[in-house]
Amino acid sequence: xxxxxxxxxxxxxxxxxxxxxxxxxxxxxxxxxxxxxxxxxxxxxxxxxxxxxxxxxxxxxxxxxxxxxxxxxxxxxxxxxxxxxxxxxxxxxxxxxxxxxxxxxxxxxxxxxxxxxxxxxxxxxxxxxxxxxxxxxxxxxxxxxxxxxxxxxxxxxxxx
Amino acid sequence: xxxxxxxxxxxxxxxxxxxxxxxxxxxxxxxxxxxxxxxxxxxxxxxxxxxxxxxxxxxxxxxxxxxxxxxxxxxxxxxxxxxxxxxxxxxxxxxxxxxxxxxxxxxxxxxxxxxxxxxxxxxxxxxxxxxxx
Numbered sequence: 689x690x691x692x693x694x695x696x697x698x699x700x701x702x703x704x705x706x707x708x709x710x711x712x713x714x715x716x717x718x719x720x721x722x723x724x725x726x727x728x729x730x731x732x733x734x735x736x737x738x739x740x741x742x743x744x745x746x747x748x749x750x751x752x753x754x755x756x757x758x759x760x761x762x763x764x765x766x767x768x769x770x771x772x773x774x775x776x777x778x779x780x781x782x783x784x785x786x787x788x789x790x791x792x793x794x795x796x797x798x799x800x801x802x803x804x805x806x807x808x809x810x811x812x813x814x815x816x817x818x819x820x821x822x823x824x825x826x827x828x829x830x831x832x833x834x835x836x837x838x839x840x841x842x843x844x845x846x847x848x
Numbered sequence: 849x850x851x852x853x854x855x856x857x858x859x860x861x862x863x864x865x866x867x868x869x870x871x872x873x874x875x876x877x878x879x880x881x882x883x884x885x886x887x888x889x890x891x892x893x894x895x896x897x898x899x900x901x902x903x904x905x906x907x908x909x910x911x912x913x914x915x916x917x918x919x920x921x922x923x924x925x926x927x928x929x930x931x932x933x934x935x936x937x938x939x940x941x942x943x944x945x946x947x948x949x950x951x952x953x954x955x956x957x958x959x960x961x962x963x964x965x966x967x968x969x970x971x972x973x974x975x976x977x978x979x980x981x
Contacts, residue, residue: 819900819935820899820900820934820935821899821900824899828933828934828935833934835932835933835934836932836933836934837934838938839899839934841899841902841903841937841942841943842899842900842902842903843903843906844903844904844906844907844910845903845907
């Protein structure tokens with residue numbers, strides 16, 4: 689079993705739903721209610737010290753009951769280890785607490801996840817669309833968005 | 849015919865090839881590449897135009913003075929190219945009127961030279977027929 693997973697399990701044995709390791713990549717699957725604590729512990733604990741936030745993204749498993757899964761990738765520069773943290777998120781309540789106060793880098797990644805998948809991050813200071821234009825309707829990387837659906841072309845902004 | 853390259857993607861590199869000394873575009877009168885729409889009369893749209901970029905393109909086109917012409921260079925500007933998806937405008941003629949379409953992904957620099965030649969032929973035809981730009 690991976691070393692990092694052991695360190696997480698020492699504190700959060702109850703809330704880690706599942707964990708596995710494959711060829712050196714360690715993954716843990718965590719409950720939605722506990723994710724904020726897990727991420728805070730990952731950043732602040734002396735043995736873990738995950739100070740580099742690499743990515744947050746969403747995955748759409750259309751047809752499965754917690755439809756979305758949000759995946760965090762973290763890396764520790766002083767200790768040189770990585771972890772992937774997955775959180776299943778249901779379609780009825782597609783939201784998670786933000787981790788912008790822990791890692792500033794999470795800001796744009798959470799905006800991108802909101803833009804493409806529609807997962808709302810509560811407490812985010814500026815949750816607007818990042819890659820698509822503001823009037824875009826829908827969330828394109830969801831599996832039920834038709835690939836070649838067109839949008840209305842936006843008008844140029846009026847400058848004073 | 850002073851071009852303004854509105855280069856967003858790979859076709860802009862082909863345009864750079866067309867203006868260099870090997871495939872000289874200045875032979876056809878398009879030597880002075882102006883990077884401001886107010887000083888140019890030919891808008892070369894080189895590359896993919898997204899929905900987010902489309903109002904920018906429209907604004908740049910509106911800032912050019914009459915008479916003005918537009919060449920859609922490459923597959924993405926002509927028709928969306930191979931990006932049949934949620935974010936690419938399928939052809940800039942949905943946003944601005946186009947005079948010449950250049951196929952290719954990317955087109956050879958000689959195709960860009962041919963587009964300038966065709967545009968000049970079109971202008972002399974239109975002038976004979978009395979059409980305005």
